[in-house]
Amino acid sequence: MATFDLELVSPERLLLSRPVEMAVIPAYEGEMGVLPGHSPMIVALRGGVIRVTEGGRETESLFIMGGFAEITPTRMTVLADEATPLASLSRAAAAQRVTEAEAALAAAAGDAPEIRDRAADRLQAARAMQDAAQAA
Amino acid sequence: MASLKDLRGRINSVKSTRKITSAMKMVAAAKLRRAQAQAEAARPYAQRMERMLASLGTAVAGSPDAPRMLVGTGRDQTHLLVVVTAERGLSGPFNTNAGRFARARIRALEAEGKTVKVLTVGRKGAAYLRREFANRIIGEISYVNIKRIGFEQADEIATRITAMLEAGEFDVCTLIYNRFQSVIAQVASEQQLIPAALPANDTAASAEAGALYEYEPGEEELLSALLPKNLAIQIYRALLESQAGFYGSQMTAMDNATRNAGEMINKLTLNYNRTRQANITKELIEIISGAEAV
Numbered sequence A: 001m002a003t004f005d006l007e008l009v010s011p012e013r014l015l016l017s018r019p020v021e022m023a024v025i026p027a028y029e030g031e032m033g034v035l036p037g038h039s040p041m042i043v044a045l046r047g048g049v050i051r052v053t054e055g056g057r058e059t060e061s062l063f064i065m066g067g068f069a070e071i072t073p074t075r076m077t078v079l080a081d082e083a084t085p086l087a088s089l090s091r092a093a094a095a096q097r098v099t100e101a102e103a104a105l106a107a108a109a110g111d112a113p114e115i116r117d118r119a120a121d122r123l124q125a126a127r128a129m130q131d132a133a134q135a136a
Numbered sequence B: 001m002a003s004l005k006d007l008r009g010r011i012n013s014v015k016s017t018r019k020i021t022s023a024m025k026m027v028a029a030a031k032l033r034r035a036q037a038q039a040e041a042a043r044p045y046a047q048r049m050e051r052m053l054a055s056l057g058t059a060v061a062g063s064p065d066a067p068r069m070l071v072g073t074g075r076d077q078t079h080l081l082v083v084v085t086a087e088r089g090l091s092g093p094f095n096t097n098a099g100r101f102a103r104a105r106i107r108a109l110e111a112e113g114k115t116v117k118v119l120t121v122g123r124k125g126a127a128y129l130r131r132e133f134a135n136r137i138i139g140e141i142s143y144v145n146i147k148r149i150g151f152e153q154a155d156e157i158a159t160r161i162t163a164m165l166e167a168g169e170f171d172v173c174t175l176i177y178n179r180f181q182s183v184i185a186q187v188a189s190e191q192q193l194i195p196a197a198l199p200a201n202d203t204a205a206s207a208e209a210g211a212l213y214e215y216e217p218g219e220e221e222l223l224s225a226l227l228p229k230n231l232a233i234q235i236y237r238a239l240l241e242s243q244a245g246f247y248g249s250q251m252t253a254m255d256n257a258t259r260n261a262g263e264m265i266n267k268l269t270l271n272y273n274r275t276r277q278a279n280i281t282k283e284l285i286e287i288i289s290g291a292e293a294v
Helices: A091-110 A113-135 B004-060 B094-111 B123-136 B151-166 B203-212 B219-293
Strands: A004-010 A013-020 A022-027 A030-034 A041-054 A057-071 A075-080 A083-085 B078-084 B115-121 B137-141 B172-180 B186-194 B214-216
Touching: A004 B004, A013 A041, A013 A057, A013 B004, A022 A057, A022 A075, A041 A075, A041 A113, A041 B004, A041 B219, A057 A113, A057 B004, A057 B219, A075 B004, A091 A113, B004 B219, B078 B094, B078 B123, B078 B151, B078 B219, B094 B115, B094 B123, B094 B172, B094 B186, B094 B219, B115 B123, B115 B151, B123 B137, B137 B151, B151 B186, B151 B219, B172 B219, B186 B219, B214 B219
Parallel strands: A004 A075, A041 B214, B078 B115, B078 B172, B115 B137
Antiparallel strands: A004 A013, A022 A030, A022 A041, A041 A057, A057 A075, A057 A083, B172 B186
């Protein structure tokens, strides 16, 4: 089956770099499956799970806390803010993040809408992390 | 002249100093390797980020409501200098170099009639600049208790700068840090953060690429999310370079100190032996002249 080059980088290191058949990414406006030959796009990502398919099976799934993806017909580059393999997500840490994000959102209630939006995005990412941790 | 006992004491004390400096040199070498690996690992993200920004920047540049972080406030009056130094000393001229560079910049800017604000990262730079520019320092960030600098810290600094930009507290933001040139050479240098200096690439190629891409959400929202990330990554890179440079500088300084201690020990040992021989000779003369007198 046709493949494209997937690169997943976090600020701290290069996590993945190899040809894959399909990847599902949590794009800003909903999940998005990327196959070889996809039209060129730059998308923002929200907190969610990236699933990678190779040889007809799902081989990797990682949780990311938001980021960006650049897609061209032959490659996809994902710039993740923070990436953790699903297997090593901890429920306790996720729950703590949700609590922190809720507190931050509450504290931002009186601030400018952009700041509130950012806090809300973080809370959403933290909730997604909790869901992913529970499912794993 | 110092007595034999004094000399022995001094030799021993220099020997234990040498032990400490040579141990510090080894530790610095190990940490340098780790810091370099970390800096290496951060490179791919920065490169990809640059590529993405180049294609986005050309798509948005010139539009009247381009984000402030990209085009600045349009003025050039208030400068924010972010000075990155180390948390610890015993590293040769490392901290002083960055401090001196910052001082020259502050003087030059003030001579032009600009207002200068300083944000220091690292304890040593704060201590250096506080003496002369205490009233320009608006914040001091220190990571003295953090073992390994991560992206989190860079993000924290970036958030702070962003908040200040949004509050209109400065017009131009410049980062001053020690660039890691090699293990023995760290160069104090500056980098403009805001307005963002977009990666210069051949405009024809990126214009073509920019026309091709589809954006979700729109270009401007994307850019306004991407720019703070870019700011954080630039700071992260500077922090890592400064860290690697610090260990390089410390290693060199400790190597010199170890060598100097060795020389000192040789000199003291020579002195010790001469004194000992002089004492023996003196005693012999006393004995012989005593025997002759009988």
